[in-house]
Amino acid sequence: MLDNVKSRHAGKAVKYFLILFFFLSVTLIAQDDVSKEPGYVDFGDLAKFEGSTGVTEVILDEDLLSTLAEISTEEDPNVMAILKGLKLVKANVFEISDDNKSELEAKVNSIDSKLMGANWKRIVKTRSDEEIANVYIKQNSKKQIVGLVVTSVGDDDEAAFVNIVGTIDLATIGRLGKQFNIPHLDGVNHQKEKSDEN
Amino acid sequence: MQKKDSNKIDQKLIDKIISVAYGDAGLFERFYVLWKASIDKEIKNLFDEFKLTVKTVRKLKKEEVSDPLIKLINNNTTGGVQSKSFISFISKFFYNILGNRAIPATALGLILVIAASFLIFKEPSQQRKYSKVEIELAEKQFKQTLAIVGRAFENAEKSFSLEILDKQVNKKLNKGYYLVNNILIGG
Amino acid sequence: MLSSVKFDFLIKQHKNRIFNYAIFMMKNKMDAEDITQEVLIRTWKNINNFNFNAAKGWMMRTTHNLCIDYLRKNKSLNYREMQIDEEYQKEIVDSDMESNPEQFADKIISDSEIKEAIEKLSERLKSVFVLYELEQFKYKEISKILDIPLNTVKVNILRARKQLQNELKAHAKERFK
Numbered sequence: 001m002l003d004n005v006k007s008r009h010a011g012k013a014v015k016y017f018l019i020l021f022f023f024l025s026v027t028l029i030a031q032d033d034v035s036k037e038p039g040y041v042d043f044g045d046l047a048k049f050e051g052s053t054g055v056t057e058v059i060l061d062e063d064l065l066s067t068l069a070e071i072s073t074e075e076d077p078n079v080m081a082i083l084k085g086l087k088l089v090k091a092n093v094f095e096i097s098d099d100n101k102s103e104l105e106a107k108v109n110s111i112d113s114k115l116m117g118a119n120w121k122r123i124v125k126t127r128s129d130e131e132i133a134n135v136y137i138k139q140n141s142k143k144q145i146v147g148l149v150v151t152s153v154g155d156d157d158e159a160a161f162v163n164i165v166g167t168i169d170l171a172t173i174g175r176l177g178k179q180f181n182i183p184h185l186d187g188v189n190h191q192k193e194k195s196d197e198n
Numbered sequence: 199m200q201k202k203d204s205n206k207i208d209q210k211l212i213d214k215i216i217s218v219a220y221g222d223a224g225l226f227e228r229f230y231v232l233w234k235a236s237i238d239k240e241i242k243n244l245f246d247e248f249k250l251t252v253k254t255v256r257k258l259k260k261e262e263v264s265d266p267l268i269k270l271i272n273n274n275t276t277g278g279v280q281s282k283s284f285i286s287f288i289s290k291f292f293y294n295i296l297g298n299r300a301i302p303a304t305a306l307g308l309i310l311v312i313a314a315s316f317l318i319f320k321e322p323s324q325q326r327k328y329s330k331v332e333i334e335l336a337e338k339q340f341k342q343t344l345a346i347v348g349r350a351f352e353n354a355e356k357s358f359s360l361e362i363l364d365k366q367v368n369k370k371l372n373k374g375y376y377l378v379n380n381i382l383i384g385g
Numbered sequence: 386m387l388s389s390v391k392f393d394f395l396i397k398q399h400k401n402r403i404f405n406y407a408i409f410m411m412k413n414k415m416d417a418e419d420i421t422q423e424v425l426i427r428t429w430k431n432i433n434n435f436n437f438n439a440a441k442g443w444m445m446r447t448t449h450n451l452c453i454d455y456l457r458k459n460k461s462l463n464y465r466e467m468q469i470d471e472e473y474q475k476e477i478v479d480s481d482m483e484s485n486p487e488q489f490a491d492k493i494i495s496d497s498e499i500k501e502a503i504e505k506l507s508e509r510l511k512s513v514f515v516l517y518e519l520e521q522f523k524y525k526e527i528s529k530i531l532d533i534p535l536n537t538v539k540v541n542i543l544r545a546r547k548q549l550q551n552e553l554k555a556h557a558k559e560r561f562k
Contacts, residue, residue, distance in 0.1 A: 018306065021313075058339040067328055068336055083340070091343045126353050133350045150350045160346045176341075177348020216546050220518075251550055254494040255503075255518055261408055263400045263421060271396070271422055275429035276389040 034062065034088045039138045039147020039165040043111060046161065049094040049104060058091040062166075065089065078172050085167035092161045096154065104159040108132055108151045111161070115149060130154050137170065145170055207241060215241070219248035388432045395428060395440055402520055403448045409515045410452040412504050420451045445522070446530045449512060456508065494553060502552035506545055513538055514545035 034040055060068075069083035096104060115136050116122065124135035131154030138147030148170070150162040164173075211234070217223040218231040235242040328336070403424050407417035424447050428440070435443055506514060512531055516522040517538075528535045 018309070021309065058343055060336055060340060060343075064328065064332075064336050065340075068333065068340065071333065079340075089340060089343055091339075091346060093346070124350060126350070131353065133353050135347070135350050148347070150347050152346070152350055152353075162343055162346050164343070164347075173344060173347055174351050177344045177346075177351065212547075213543060216543060220546060248546075248550060250494060251499075251553060254496070254499050255549075258496055258499060258519065260401050261405050261414070263404045263418075267418055267422060268396065268400065271425045274422075274426055276392060 034165060037087060037146070037165050038140065039145075039163075039168075040088065041111075041115065041147065041149050041163045043092065043161050043163070044107075046092050046094075046107075049092075049100055049107075049159070056091070056093040058089065058093075060086075060089040062087045065166075078176055082169060082172055082176065085169070086164060088163070088165040090163050094159045096157045096159055100159075101153070104153045105132060107161075108134065108153050108159075111149070111151050120147070120149065126152075137168075148173070207244065211241070212244075215245050216248055219245060219252050221252070392429055392432050395432075395444070396425060399441060399444050400425070403444060406445065406448055406515055406520060407452055409500075409503055409511060409519075410449075410508065411455060416455060420448060420455065423451055424448050442526055442529055445516070445520075445526075446532075449530055453508070498553065498556055502549050502556065505552055506548055510541050510545035510548055513541040514549070517542050 035042070065083050065086045065088075069080050094100065094104065112122070112134055120136040120138050122134055122136050124133065126133040131152065133152040134150070136147075136149040137145045140146050145168040146166065148162075148164040148168050150160065153159040211231075214223065214227050214231050218228050223231070231241075231245065235245045400421065404417055404421045407420040408414060411417050411420065424444055427447055428444055431443075503511060503514065513527055516527045516530065517524075522530070524535055524538050527533075527538045531538070533541075
């Protein structure tokens with residue numbers, strides 16, 4: 001008659017299973033949204049900085065990044081290794097003018113406050129007359145880096161807001177960054193260079 | 199037997215003990231009784247006695263109705279004739295497999311079918327094809343973004359303004375050195 | 386055609402449930418078999434009048450009512466049961482619920498002891514106990530089957546559990562002697 005005990009609890013078990021199944025489905029559906037990732041940062045409204053001078057926006061989503069990882073002609077295996085762990089690379093670069101410099105600096109400071117309040121770690125902070133630059137990282141419970149943010153103003157008359165989301169090997173990224181030491185972003189123009197059509 | 203301290207095991211507590219032993223109780227009651235049992239031997243013994251009873255009750259074997267009686271009943275009702283039509287076969291299958299659970303089983307089945315369809319037919323995000331131009335541009339932009347990151351570290355190296363991440367590397371820097379080298383380049 | 390399939394299914398699902406309930410109420414298999422047969426025949430006669438969800442409750446209610454009818458026919462038995470009921474009602478007090486670990490030391494209660502103890506419960510307590518503990522009906526279902534308020538079901542289940550425990554203690558005392 002132990003079956004009898006089970007039969008009453010079985011009814012409850014079915015109910016709980018259905019509820020669990022519902023929430024699981026919702027979670028699975030929500031998982032595609034990269035903005036829910038802990039390493040993702042919304043920089044807010046940057047449209048006002050898109051003045052008459054140059055602006056560049058880069059958005060490389062997971063789909064594109066993994067395609068790149070597979071077929072890129074880049075020979076450096078480190079590049080491939082980095083690409084595979086990433087879910088999103090986004091960058092907004094603006095040309096600095098007298099009109100927007102102070103606003104850009106204010107933006108950098110507001111992002112700084114936002115990230116410091118949201119458990120991001122600032123690992124680089126540069127202040128000088130000519131420029132401001134900050135680098136932040138977000139770590140998960142296993143101390144892996146799952147987000148990287150760079151904000152800079154004044155570097156070669158450009159302001160940049162970069163967010164990289166995914167599993168990040170900071171050492172490799174830094175090394176590669178030095179390797180690709182390109183003075184200016186190519187194609188600074190009036191149009192947005194969006195690679196993702198979404 | 200010693201006179202029992204009536205404050206120790208009052209009617210309310212007994213009711214709780216019974217509830218917990220029979221599996222009816224809520225979480226709080228369960229913790230309360232188990233705690234009480236852990237600090238008072240008499241309560242524990244009472245609880246164990248009830249649990250023993252419950253265990254035995256739940257293990258009782260059910261009596262089975264004898265087959266001759268069922269045959270007799272069938273003869274007095276359906277006449278003992280089993281229909282061999284296809285509809286009866288399907289009905290039998292339906293009743294025997296799903297039985298009283300037809301409605302929840304059907305509902306569950308529908309939910310599973312809908313969920314499976316969604317997962318199978320939802321727009322695949324991994325299968326998009328990119329043109330050569332798009333790939334080249336993406337590659338270039340990726341490197342340019344990394345360059346921005348690299349420059350931020352390089353500038354920091356130059357201006358020696360650094361906030362240390364890890365306590366283990368929390369030491370004073372010589373102006374000629376830049377700790378991030380150890381982090382970035384791997385020391 | 387479909388009626389016989391439906392009936393077949395209902396027999397399979399509920400025959401043992403009916404039979405076991407009747408055994409506890411009637412205290413003997415022969416009467417229990419009579420009741421089971423009667424219930425199933427009545428089910429066949431009403432096969433087209435209820436759906437599956439209602440069948441279980443209906444059949445158990447019919448079983449219970451038939452058991453009561455049978456028991457009432459045997460008035461002396463009924464009288465004895467009422468006496469037992471009153472006697473035990475007085476004894477369900479705090480002092481009875483003291484633990485007697487020596488008596489339960491062997492940690493075994495046989496099936497026959499338990500069955501006997503359940504059978505000794507008054508008809509009122511036995512019906513709720515058997516339906517709830519052994520046949521796994523819910524409070525609401527029992528309330529409908531026995532046509533008693535929900536609170537009464539809960540109170541009677543608690544009383545039945547206490548009385549059963551007392552009964553077993555009395556048995557254990559005898560054994561211990």
